[in-house]
Amino acid sequence: MSAFMDPAMHFPVKTTATFSVSKPGLKLDQIGLAKKAIAPSKSSTVVPTIASRMETSDTRIHHLIEKEVAVVVPSCFDALSAALLEKTGFKAGCISGYAPSASLLAKPDLGLLMPPEMAERARSVCSAVPFMPIIADAESGGENALNIQRTIKDLIAAGAAGCFLEDQAWPKPSVCTLMIPRLQAGADASLVETPRSLEELIEIGEKTTGYRVCYMVEGGVTPMLTPEELKSYGYHLIVHPLTTLYASAHAMLDVLKALKDEGSTRDHLDRMATFEEFNQLLSLGSWIKLEAWISNLRYGACKS
Known part of the structure; x- marks a missing residue:
């Protein structure tokens, strides 16, 4: 399923949106990514699939992949975290579904954050880093064709360079669901979410073609691998959807506990920026x- 055009309307499967950011006519190009859920299984079989790619690859994400082969994409959940990604030298970022739900609502990723709210968060993130391509998680896009079309248009207008678009029933059947990509014309990359072993990761790389996305979730069931290792298995976008959220929550809890217990942060200044x-x-x-x-x-x- 194209992430940026509604397939039911038979629109072109990929678009290029032109916005005036810092230079007139600067092109912020779009890349679509699709994923689909099936029931979880300990002995999941990866279905051989073929990732659809457009004849042209004139987007910032495509250029990054062609240049670096494997691109590390950390998540950001607000403008500040996006700016920190850019200052530490990352070339791309993403907005996962869980991080904005936690930071904006203090709620888990249970579908409580609506597509317009995600588009608004994407707008503030993309505004903070106009030259860094940001991929937003569009979830299911709002389920029906018209809502998907609106979601994609909103994300393009917000400045997003691409999005993940799921094709599955809501609510999600399990937080550990294995995701198998639905690869119709227009999907630039495929994502198989939550492989449970190195063997499954290797098998996915061997039995799919086109660009591949891999999630690295700290504390999750997927083995934590380095970019070089994942590149050797055929992965191109290495997404860390919760790294910044987990790190910032842990750091804030630590210093707040110290403040509560001691009444001062005097002995903990090394934990904070000056x-x-x-x-x-x-x-x-x-x-x-x-x-x-x-x-x-x-x-x-x-x-x-």
Whole structure:
């Protein structure tokens, strides 16, 4: 299923949206990814499939894959976490379904976050990192064809470079469901979610073609492998959907417990960024210079 066009409407299966970000006419291209659920099984058999790819590959995600072969894609759940991804040198990011549900609603990923809310979160994330391609989790897109079309258009308008689109009934049958990709024309990559062993990971790489996506979830059932290892098994997008969420939650809990128990963070300053470090993360100096430059322009215009 195309992530960016409604197949029921027989629209083109992939689009390129042009937005004015920092340079007029800058193209923010879209990549679609599809996945489908089946019942979980300890002895799951991976179905041989063929990933559909377009004749052209003129998108930022395609270019990254062609350049690096395997791309590590950490998750971000707000504008700040997206900016941190960019500052640490990552080339792409994603917005998983669980992370915004937790950060926005303090609720688990049970379908409580609606597509318009995800699009709004994508808008703030993409605005913070306009030159980093962001892939958003569109879940099922809203179930029916019209809702899927609206979801995809909203994500394109928000600046997303692509999305994961599921084809499955809601609610999800199990959090450990093995995902088998539904590969119609327009899906740029396939995702088999929650393989339970190295053997399954290898088998997926051997029995599918086209671009492959692999989720690396800390504490999950899928073996944690390095990018080089996954590249050797034929994977191209290595998504860490919960890394930043888990790390930030753990760090906040630690320092809040210390504050509650001791009444002060005086002995735990090494756990936090300093005032100066945090301002640097937000590029405060650049914003001050920009404000001064704009003010000088306005002052000069008023004098003339």
